[in-house]
Amino acid sequence: MTRQYSALSLFKEGIAGQTGWEKAWRSPDPKPRYDAIIIGGGGHGLATAYYLAKNHGVTNVALLEKGWIGGGNTGRNTTVVRSNYFYPESAAIYGLAHSLYKSLSTDLNYNVMFSARGILTLAHSESAMETAARSVNAIQVNGIDCELFSVEDVRRVVPIYNFSPGTRFPVYGGTWQPSGGTARHDAVAWGYARAASRLGVDIIQNCEISDFIIEDGRCRGIVTSRGAIRAERTGMAVAGHSSVLAAKAGFRLPVNSYALQACVSEPVKPIIDTVVISPDTGVYVSQSDKGELVIGGALDRIPSYGQRGNLPVLEGVIAGMLEMYPIFGQLKMMRQWAGIVDVVPDSSPIIGESPLPGLFLNCGWGTGGFKAIPAGGTLLAHLLATGRHHDISRPFDLDRFARGRLVDEAAGSGIAH
Amino acid sequence: MQLFPCPFCGPREESEFHYGGEAGNLRPDGSEVTAERWAGYLHMRDNPKGPTREIWVHLTCGEFFAMSRDSVNHKVSGSSVLGEAEHGA
Numbered sequence: 001m002t003r004q005y006s007a008l009s010l011f012k013e014g015i016a017g018q019t020g021w022e023k024a025w026r027s028p029d030p031k032p033r034y035d036a037i038i039i040g041g042g043g044h045g046l047a048t049a050y051y052l053a054k055n056h057g058v059t060n061v062a063l064l065e066k067g068w069i070g071g072g073n074t075g076r077n078t079t080v081v082r083s084n085y086f087y088p089e090s091a092a093i094y095g096l097a098h099s100l101y102k103s104l105s106t107d108l109n110y111n112v113m114f115s116a117r118g119i120l121t122l123a124h125s126e127s128a129m130e131t132a133a134r135s136v137n138a139i140q141v142n143g144i145d146c147e148l149f150s151v152e153d154v155r156r157v158v159p160i161y162n163f164s165p166g167t168r169f170p171v172y173g174g175t176w177q178p179s180g181g182t183a184r185h186d187a188v189a190w191g192y193a194r195a196a197s198r199l200g201v202d203i204i205q206n207c208e209i210s211d212f213i214i215e216d217g218r219c220r221g222i223v224t225s226r227g228a229i230r231a232e233r234t235g236m237a238v239a240g241h242s243s244v245l246a247a248k249a250g251f252r253l254p255v256n257s258y259a260l261q262a263c264v265s266e267p268v269k270p271i272i273d274t275v276v277i278s279p280d281t282g283v284y285v286s287q288s289d290k291g292e293l294v295i296g297g298a299l300d301r302i303p304s305y306g307q308r309g310n311l312p313v314l315e316g317v318i319a320g321m322l323e324m325y326p327i328f329g330q331l332k333m334m335r336q337w338a339g340i341v342d343v344v345p346d347s348s349p350i351i352g353e354s355p356l357p358g359l360f361l362n363c364g365w366g367t368g369g370f371k372a373i374p375a376g377g378t379l380l381a382h383l384l385a386t387g388r389h390h391d392i393s394r395p396f397d398l399d400r401f402a403r404g405r406l407v408d409e410a411a412g413s414g415i416a417h
Numbered sequence: 418m419q420l421f422p423c424p425f426c427g428p429r430e431e432s433e434f435h436y437g438g439e440a441g442n443l444r445p446d447g448s449e450v451t452a453e454r455w456a457g458y459l460h461m462r463d464n465p466k467g468p469t470r471e472i473w474v475h476l477t478c479g480e481f482f483a484m485s486r487d488s489v490n491h492k493v494s495g496s497s498v499l500g501e502a503e504h505g506a
Contacts, residue, residue, distance in 0.1 A: 241466070243462065243463070243464035243465075243466075244466050247463070247465075252457070252461040252462060252463060252464075253461065253462070253464070254456075254460035254461055254462065255462060255464055256462055256464055257464055257466075257488070301435065301436060302431065302436060302491070303436060303464070303469070303471070303488055304488055304489075304491065305466045305467075305488050305489045306488070306489050306490060306491055310418075310419060310431065310491075311418055312418060312430075312431060312432045345459075345460050401456040401459075401460045401461070402452045402453045402455075402456040403452070404452075
């Protein structure tokens with residue numbers, strides 16, 4: 001069987017009629033006991049499984065997914081990877097993710113198509129330019145690459161923008177992270193799944209959690225649609241459904257679930273070779289390798305677990321996009337969808353042991369979970385293996401809400417929620 | 418565009434409304450409130466999947482009210498003027 005992906009194995013399989021490829025990951029039946037359980041087969045859960053095995057040698061691990069892996073927010077985001085955050089704590093966590101993304105294809109032996117095509121955040125007024133300058137300063141002090149862009153710089157990078165006089169969203173400049181970019185979201189899920197499975201992790205799909213096994217005040221395992229599974233340590237990375245699991249475990253989280261929409265156009269020839277974000281309209285746009293324009297916007301302002309989104313936000317996104325890029329007016333939109341994101345008051349993640357000992361949290365990434373997958377996995381794996389915080393995850397413990405020490409990126413980075 | 422029922426104005430478009438929070442999240446009273454209790458009031462949420470009762474404000478008339486809704490299918494089952502359950506006694 002062909003295990004390693006390479007030009008040589010591709011060539012050999014081409015000659016052999018593509019008959020020797022093994023399945024990318026195994027689908028075993030769950031065992032009654034593991035060293036660790038991970039709930040949630042999205043990017044964060046799969047990355048946790050992989051780093052548990054790779055960094056800590058813990059391979060007797062079950063990863064449980066109620067649907068199919070990568071079918072939640074990992075398959076629904078707009079694939080942007082960046083680390084231009086305001087606070088040092090955030091720069092550390094997103095910087096870790098970004099640096100792991102750069103070498104992820106080699107690390108996983110799976111092409112995640114990370115493309116450092118640069119990310120431009122526009123400033124539409126003089127005051128927005130002042131905020132941008134402050135933001136660039138902070139980001140540079142954090143050791144992250146970031147530049148302040150003038151109008152001329154923006155014109156050079158995004159010539160199709162509507163620079164005409166009297167436009168509703170004039171450009172005064174912006175901030176530019178040259179090392180930011182995009183990655184292929186499904187490949188990130190599949191690559192981590194394959195690599196984790198090869199190291200011995202059991203990936204179990206169509207397996208929903210119905211309850212936690214709580215004995216002596218500790219989480220000792222879970223009850224699933226495929227039977228009870230025991231482990232001394234359980235991690236959960238279920239994004240918008242974190243509150244639902246927390247309720248089963250007997251505690252509450254500072255999480256509100258909202259729908260975040262995105263849409264893609266029909267594929268067209270290359271027209272935009274970077275990621276452009278407009279905080280004022282909430283619109284961000286990039287072009288996929290297939291040629292589709294990938295368009296995202298702000299959150300629906302209605303708490304929701306319905307994975308589809310409402311019309312007013314979509315209308316606002318499309319209207320903003322057409323004002324900024326009139327050239328897109330003839331495009332046909334192909335698909336629209338939504339994912340349920342876990343929004344936290346300070347727009348920063350929650351990583352750490354939950355109020356139920358033995359159960360560990362990775363949630364609260366809100367609208368920005370995809371970019372953080374390698375870091376979320378590394379840090380939850382560290383917690384599950386050692387029972388203690390990694391230095392990078394310590395500031396993001398759930399206890400910050402009672403201590404008042406929030407990492408307020410909503411104010412710092414101007415995140416739209 | 419979904420219609421939400423304002424108890425004062427009748428059915429109006431969803432974009433006229435703003436979400437105010439979960440109903441029944443009462444502000445702690447007294448001087449001996451712990452940090453955990455404050456954090457509970459300020460930040461912790463039930464965030465239910467399915468039937469939910471919430472405080473909303475109709476921005477055009479400025480009135481706050483309670484609305485019963487399903488967070489999965491978005492069906493609204495009713496709305497009412499705020500009562501003691503939402504205000505506290």
